[in-house]
Amino acid sequence: MSALCENRALVVPGDVLYEGRIRTGENTYRNQGKVSATRVGLVDYGRGMVSVIALEAGFSPLVGDLVVGNVTDIELGQWLVNIDAPSEAVLNIPDAIDAPFRSDIVMPEILDVGDTLVAKIVDMDRRRTPIISILGKGLGKVEEGFIKRLTPSKIPRLIGKKGSMVNMILKETGCNIVIGQNGRILIQGKTREQEMMVVRVIDKIEREAHISGLTNRVQEYLRKLKEENN
Amino acid sequence: MASRGGIVSRLKRKKIQEVVAEGKRMDGRGLEDYREFVVKTGVMEKSEGSAEVKLGKTWVVAGVKVGVGTPFEDTPEMGVLMCNAEFTPVAHPTFEPGPPDEESIELARVVDRGLRSAEILDFKKLALVPGKLVYLVHVDLYVLNYDGNLIDASALAAIAALKTAVKPVHKVKEGEIEATGKKESLEVLKEPVAVTMVKIGDSLIVDPSADEEEVMDLRLTITLEKDGSICTIQKSGSEGLTMEDIQKAVKIASEKAAENRKLIAGKADA
Amino acid sequence: MSKRKKKTKEKRFDGREPNEIRPIKIESGVLPNADGSAYIEMGKNKVVVGVFGPREMHPKRLSKPNMATLRCRYHMAPFSVDPRRSPAPSRRDNEISMVMRYALEPAVFLERYPRSAIDVYAEVLEADGGTRTASINAATVALVDAGIPMRDLVSSCAAGKIDDMLVLDLGDYEDKEGQADVPVAYMPKLGKVTLLQMDGVLSPDEFEKCVSLAIDGCNRIYEIQREALKKKYGLTEEEVKE
Numbered sequence: 001m002s003a004l005c006e007n008r009a010l011v012v013p014g015d016v017l018y019e020g021r022i023r024t025g026e027n028t029y030r031n032q033g034k035v036s037a038t039r040v041g042l043v044d045y046g047r048g049m050v051s052v053i054a055l056e057a058g059f060s061p062l063v064g065d066l067v068v069g070n071v072t073d074i075e076l077g078q079w080l081v082n083i084d085a086p087s088e089a090v091l092n093i094p095d096a097i098d099a100p101f102r103s104d105i106v107m108p109e110i111l112d113v114g115d116t117l118v119a120k121i122v123d124m125d126r127r128r129t130p131i132i133s134i135l136g137k138g139l140g141k142v143e144e145g146f147i148k149r150l151t152p153s154k155i156p157r158l159i160g161k162k163g164s165m166v167n168m169i170l171k172e173t174g175c176n177i178v179i180g181q182n183g184r185i186l187i188q189g190k191t192r193e194q195e196m197m198v199v200r201v202i203d204k205i206e207r208e209a210h211i212s213g214l215t216n217r218v219q220e221y222l223r224k225l226k227e228e229n230n
Numbered sequence: 231m232a233s234r235g236g237i238v239s240r241l242k243r244k245k246i247q248e249v250v251a252e253g254k255r256m257d258g259r260g261l262e263d264y265r266e267f268v269v270k271t272g273v274m275e276k277s278e279g280s281a282e283v284k285l286g287k288t289w290v291v292a293g294v295k296v297g298v299g300t301p302f303e304d305t306p307e308m309g310v311l312m313c314n315a316e317f318t319p320v321a322h323p324t325f326e327p328g329p330p331d332e333e334s335i336e337l338a339r340v341v342d343r344g345l346r347s348a349e350i351l352d353f354k355k356l357a358l359v360p361g362k363l364v365y366l367v368h369v370d371l372y373v374l375n376y377d378g379n380l381i382d383a384s385a386l387a388a389i390a391a392l393k394t395a396v397k398p399v400h401k402v403k404e405g406e407i408e409a410t411g412k413k414e415s416l417e418v419l420k421e422p423v424a425v426t427m428v429k430i431g432d433s434l435i436v437d438p439s440a441d442e443e444e445v446m447d448l449r450l451t452i453t454l455e456k457d458g459s460i461c462t463i464q465k466s467g468s469e470g471l472t473m474e475d476i477q478k479a480v481k482i483a484s485e486k487a488a489e490n491r492k493l494i495a496g497k498a499d500a
Numbered sequence: 501m502s503k504r505k506k507k508t509k510e511k512r513f514d515g516r517e518p519n520e521i522r523p524i525k526i527e528s529g530v531l532p533n534a535d536g537s538a539y540i541e542m543g544k545n546k547v548v549v550g551v552f553g554p555r556e557m558h559p560k561r562l563s564k565p566n567m568a569t570l571r572c573r574y575h576m577a578p579f580s581v582d583p584r585r586s587p588a589p590s591r592r593d594n595e596i597s598m599v600m601r602y603a604l605e606p607a608v609f610l611e612r613y614p615r616s617a618i619d620v621y622a623e624v625l626e627a628d629g630g631t632r633t634a635s636i637n638a639a640t641v642a643l644v645d646a647g648i649p650m651r652d653l654v655s656s657c658a659a660g661k662i663d664d665m666l667v668l669d670l671g672d673y674e675d676k677e678g679q680a681d682v683p684v685a686y687m688p689k690l691g692k693v694t695l696l697q698m699d700g701v702l703s704p705d706e707f708e709k710c711v712s713l714a715i716d717g718c719n720r721i722y723e724i725q726r727e728a729l730k731k732k733y734g735l736t737e738e739e740v741k742e
Binding site: 070072112113114115116142143144145146147192196 | 237238239240241242244245249252254256258
């Protein structure tokens with residue numbers, strides 16, 4: 001029974017991480033008494049289990065996730081919304097308007113193809129289709145701002161421990177930021193300079209998410225950008 | 231080019247219009263600035279000529295193949311030039327594999343017209359046995375990544391590849407040809423350069439990104455030769471141009487074409 | 501008409517040893533719009549592979565209820581060969597597309613993404629014998645780059661026979677003039693062959709030797725694929741401080 005790699009070593013799919021009994025975490029699989037990696041990332045042997053912190057992973061929707069999406073189609077009683085997941089998400093009318101059913105509802109007047117929205121995943125149906133809702137504080141159609149993308153697996157680095165990273169960015173730039181777990185970030189600033197600072201910081205996180213000391217580097221970087229602007 | 235499927239993001243259009251109205255662009259460029267434009271020639275050995283162009287994140291490869299075959303019926307004494315463009319499915323999530331659609335055909339034709347109007351080849355000289363055997367010059371444009379302005383990138387890739395291309399030397403004997411195994415330069419006489427602009431609101435902006443093409447009102451490409459003469463124009467999009475727009479566009483294009491022409495020679499390290 | 505190229509005893513027409521593979525270069529993450537991508541040079545072969553997915557599959561009626569559909573497309577640029585070829589897909593293109601899928605499917609956790617599609621597009625920019633193995637090698641790196649969960653990497657190499665000599669990694673000339681060609685794809689950690697084809701004539705003993713030789717080639721290529729995947733994250737903290 002043994003760990004076969006150094007903690008935090010870079011592993012690729014198929015690399016054998018552990019032989020013997022152990023609890024397995026994400027991005028691993030068991031095969032004939034061995035635990036192997038399923039994605040490229042950093043192996044972690046903490047907390048009595050073996051897992052891989054993936055450096056590349058698509059968005060895997062989970063109930064409770066906040067997502068930013070765009071409407072791609074309108075069907076009877078529901079909108080289809082692209083949230084960069086393996087399946088398109090579904091928004092049913094009762095999850096979009098908080099009112100009893102009316103037969104004269106014109107769906108495009110509420111949300112049309114091409115609209116951007118902030119939603120929460122409230123359910124996954126039997127076929128793993130994410131069901132979303134825009135009822136709730138901070139949710140709904142987006143009228144201002146623009147979307148910047150970040151690899152979904154790096155979103156936690158943008159948020160930081162207990163929001164430390166994103167709060168620092170909000171404070172230093174004065175922008176409003178909504179972070180979609182699906183790798184889409186909505187940015188609204190008062191000036192273009194402020195918005196560009198957020199864009200540059202997100203680019204930096206995209207490049208350096210896997211290198212420790214990120215929070216300090218971003219703080220330093222923001223300071224430098226602010227100086228450039230003045 | 232609106233996003234494939236015709237869906238334009240309302241939010242994106244609104245934001246880009248606001249930013250452009252302030253004289254700025256989403257990536258921080260000026261309205262008349264090109265993105266980083268890099269050209270490398272001689273990148274592929276099996277082609278008689280080749281070039282790779284990166285314009286921002288747009289990535290196009292051009293391959294020139296020179297063979298011998300029968301001329302067109304209506305021009306029996308002239309060599310043949312043909313341009314073809316492939317929008318490969320790796321270039322964008324909405325690109326599907328399949329035969330060329332109207333956008334890739336338009337790209338091939340705009341690049342072709344730019345080369346033809348500029349008379350880059352002496353077609354009569356490319357006839358080996360007039361009426362029977364001529365040189366066939368194929369330019370194939372391969373789009374590997376789409377982030378706007380395929381025309382300028384492809385046109386430059388085409389001319390850079392042609393300029394550095396060779397043709398197999400054939401001996402002509404009694405109406406037949408014999409390969410000699412030698413190669414000589416294709417002899418490209420001119421250097422047409424395309425400059426593409428889009429209009430968003432009241433502003434003309436140069437070298438549109440994919441987002442800017444998605445929300446544009448119209449697109450205008452002007453191709454110019456080294457002596458400043460205009461050899462091709464292509465307008466697409468649903469809105470109209472004012473006379474003032476056209477004059478301004480010609481002025482911008484003349485300036486930018488001269489700058490971009492310097493890239494044709496390509497970088498030494500292929 | 502072929503021209504037999506002179507070779508010195510025990511060396512091949514390009515000077516290689518019988519079990520020498522051509523120089524290989526692999527880079528991951530080269531296509532900004534793809535979910536995952538890789539570029540490979542294997543000798544003079546140049547292939548770009550882009551991966552999209554898992555994503556919604558259209559048309560929906562063709563999707564599988566319990567797993568993702570892996571769709572592979574192998575395509576050659578008109579200027580990739582001499583003489584120029586038509587851009588339209590040929591029967592060989594279709595066969596290689598299928599063969600790529602057979603090689604890669606066993607390694608991908610398709611059952612985690614029911615009803616969706618994973619699209620793998622290989623674009624050959626220059627061909628010089630062995631483009632199917634080059635495409636499979638790059639496709640593997642692209643799939644990992646896309647974050648698609650896999651059981652193992654898939655490495656691919658061809659062995660064969662030319663001038664009564666068993667050789668590894670056949671070039672274009674050897675492909676065309678040789679006596680046999682055995683392309684193999686292999687999952688190195690799991691020790692399983694996922695693609696096995698043969699063209700030509702070999703005795704059973706020669707065939708076994710070829711497969712062994714090809715697997716040896718696959719193992720060597722595997723190391724190059726690993727390096728390519730790790731290279732992207734190679735920056736140290738010192739290098740990051742501007």
